[in-house]
Amino acid sequence: MNDTLAQRFRFCTTLPSIPAIAMKVIALANDPYADMVQICNQITYDPALSIKIIKAANSPLYKSRRTPENVRQAVSMLGTQAAIMIALSFAITNSLIQHNASGSISNNLFWRRTILAALAGRALAEKLHYKTPDDVFLAALLQDVGILAFDAIMPEEYAAVYASAPSHDELLATERATFGAGHDEIGFALLKRWNMPDYIAHACLTSHGQPGPKDSQSVMTACVAVSGYIADYFLTPNKEDTISTAINAAKRWLDLDHAALIEIIEIIKIGLHPVEELFDITLVHPSALNGLMDEAKELIEMHSLMKMRDLEERSQRDTLTGAYNRGYFDNALQAEFDLSNRQGLPFTIAMVDIDHFKQINDKYGHPTGDAILVAVVREIFGQIRQDDVFARYGGEEFAVLLPGTSLLSSAKLLVRLKDCVANIAYVHEDGSVIKVTVSIGVVSNMDGGERFEHHADLMRAADQALYAAKHAGRNQIVVWNKTLPSVY
Numbered sequence: 001m002n003d004t005l006a007q008r009f010r011f012c013t014t015l016p017s018i019p020a021i022a023m024k025v026i027a028l029a030n031d032p033y034a035d036m037v038q039i040c041n042q043i044t045y046d047p048a049l050s051i052k053i054i055k056a057a058n059s060p061l062y063k064s065r066r067t068p069e070n071v072r073q074a075v076s077m078l079g080t081q082a083a084i085m086i087a088l089s090f091a092i093t094n095s096l097i098q099h100n101a102s103g104s105i106s107n108n109l110f111w112r113r114t115i116l117a118a119l120a121g122r123a124l125a126e127k128l129h130y131k132t133p134d135d136v137f138l139a140a141l142l143q144d145v146g147i148l149a150f151d152a153i154m155p156e157e158y159a160a161v162y163a164s165a166p167s168h169d170e171l172l173a174t175e176r177a178t179f180g181a182g183h184d185e186i187g188f189a190l191l192k193r194w195n196m197p198d199y200i201a202h203a204c205l206t207s208h209g210q211p212g213p214k215d216s217q218s219v220m221t222a223c224v225a226v227s228g229y230i231a232d233y234f235l236t237p238n239k240e241d242t243i244s245t246a247i248n249a250a251k252r253w254l255d256l257d258h259a260a261l262i263e264i265i266e267i268i269k270i271g272l273h274p275v276e277e278l279f280d281i282t283l284v285h286p287s288a289l290n291g292l293m294d295e296a297k298e299l300i301e302m303h304s305l306m307k308m309r310d311l312e313e314r315s316q317r318d319t320l321t322g323a324y325n326r327g328y329f330d331n332a333l334q335a336e337f338d339l340s341n342r343q344g345l346p347f348t349i350a351m352v353d354i355d356h357f358k359q360i361n362d363k364y365g366h367p368t369g370d371a372i373l374v375a376v377v378r379e380i381f382g383q384i385r386q387d388d389v390f391a392r393y394g395g396e397e398f399a400v401l402l403p404g405t406s407l408l409s410s411a412k413l414l415v416r417l418k419d420c421v422a423n424i425a426y427v428h429e430d431g432s433v434i435k436v437t438v439s440i441g442v443v444s445n446m447d448g449g450e451r452f453e454h455h456a457d458l459m460r461a462a463d464q465a466l467y468a469a470k471h472a473g474r475n476q477i478v479v480w481n482k483t484l485p486s487v488y
Contacts, residue, residue, distance in 0.1 A: 001189065002180035005153075009189060014152045016145065018194055021046045022091040029084045029197050036080050040072050043087055052090045052278060053083065059274035061122075085134035089118070089141055093279065096148060108281075110148075113231045114141055116283050119275050121227035123267035124250075127260060130219050139203040139220055140227040142196070144168075146187025150175070153186075168228055172208060184208035211253045222253040230268070233296060234284055247300060258300045265300070269293050318392040320370055321377040329391035329399055336389075336403045337445065337455035346447040348402040348410045349458060351466040352380070352417070355437045355474040357396035364428055372426055372436055379420045383413060399462075407444045407479060414440055414477050422475065437475035441466025460486075 001009070009015070018026075024042050028034040044050050050071050057074035058067055068074040075083040097111060121140030125133035150158040161178055165171035175182040184205050191201035199220070207224035229246040236242050250256040256264075276283050316328040324332070333349075340347035354376060361369040373396065380398070384390055389401035400417075402410050418438055426434040443461040445452050452458045465480035472478065 001185050005181050008153050012153045016096050016148045018092050019095050025087045026195050040075050044071050056086050061271050061274050082134040085138045089138050112283050115279055116231035116234050117227040119271050120230035121223045123264045124223040127264050136220050136223045139200050140224045143204045143224050146183030149186045149190045225253050226250050261300050262297050265296050321373055323377050324391035332389045334455050340445050345404050346406040348405045348444040349462045350400040350440050350442045351462045352398040353439050354396040375424050383417045406447045439469040439474045440477040441469050443480035
């Protein structure tokens with residue numbers, strides 16, 4: 001936080017404050033010797049808070065087998081730590097909602113996101129078997145309290161920034177660029193002013209950063225970080241990227257897969273109505289709830305399938321050029337060859353070799369050689385059809401599989417391919433222009449009376465034709481015939 005903002009924060013008289021009962025409960029939270037009697041005594045001083053604690057203990061969130069009828073029974077059932085966190089959640093939220101009622105921030109939307117994030121944080125903690133999920137609930141509930149602080153310090157300036165931000169992450173980035181600090185830092189300062197326990201305030205601050213090494217990052221911080229992205233989906237389900245962002249955040253921060261995230265969605269669904277009743281707010285309209293949950297699960301499944309396909313696709317690609325790799329080529333060659341022989345369909349292979357490529361590497365270096373490879377592949381991709389298979393066979397040698405294509409039909413394509421490569425003019429950093437050409441050997445199965453017994457025989461024929469093209473002077477296409485010399 002820069003000095004100007006720190007001074008405005010320090011002397012602002014309209015900063016959000018918390019009621020006396022919350023301050024007393026915070027004192028108990030910071031006292032390692034606080035016992036159940038002290039907690040009960042504080043809660044019972046506030047009749048509204050007492051009712052909330054009893055109602056919470058009876059809610060499905062805590063799966064109690066008995067029904068507590070008074071504060072002492074409720075605190076006993078919840079446990080002292082959970083009771084403190086729940087009491088703080090209710091007392092602080094009620095006070096802040098009243099404080100923010102006349103602010104420039106959209107009151108309903110802000111608190112819907114806040115409480116949804118708290119519920120999502122608790123669901124994540126429960127799924128991960130975190131020992132104190134209500135700590136996460138409170139931290140997630142308070143993670144964006146800095147927004148209210150900003151609104152109090154500079155209402156007119158901040159309202160424009162808040163209204164224009166298309167996402168929560170972009171809001172944070174704009175705050176930092178405009179004011180020299182984000183609501184994470186302002187919120188941390190406010191929580192410290194309230195004497196909030198350090199681990200709660202720290203989780204609110206660090207959850208707005210980037211995930212660090214798993215051994216140095218607390219589960220609470222990670223759950224709080226992911227909770228906001230899940231809340232964003234429920235608030236804006238029609239935005240296609242919100243569920244993807246939540247899935248990616250869950251993976252980055254908590255290493256959760258799609259199946260775990262679906263379980264968390266189910267936990268949120270169970271807790272949604274009880275939390276709405278406890279905070280007296282509608283988070284999701286009842287008529288939309290089932291559809292929203294089903295859509296979330298469907299989108300998560302779809303995202304998982306797309307990711308699996310993407311990983312599979314990447315495993316089949318050459319990492320430098322993006323052409324298919326040798327493993328994919330070998331499988332495709334055998335499959336297309338077998339289909340050609342069974343169906344009597346023509347099947348053409350073209351082997352493509354960049355002429356004098358070693359000289360380019362030797363003269364200009366391997367980075368330039370790699371750039372030339374990428375440029376050649378880009379040009380070839382622009383010529384072939386969607387059903388053709390283009391692969392890096394090895395080094396500077398490539399292969400094109402043309403299923404269902406005769407030699408005659410492939411002729412124009414291969415001429416275009418050769419010519420487009422010859423048109424490449426790569427400008428080196430020293431200003432020199434590098435020109436490249438390719439030699440192409442081509443052979444066809446089940447075309448013109450030629451039928452090969454094995455796909456390896458077809459490959460040998462393609463190699464013979466390529467060798468002949470290079471031997472004849474390069475930058476040309478040679479069609480295989482039985483009179484060509486063997487290269488093996």
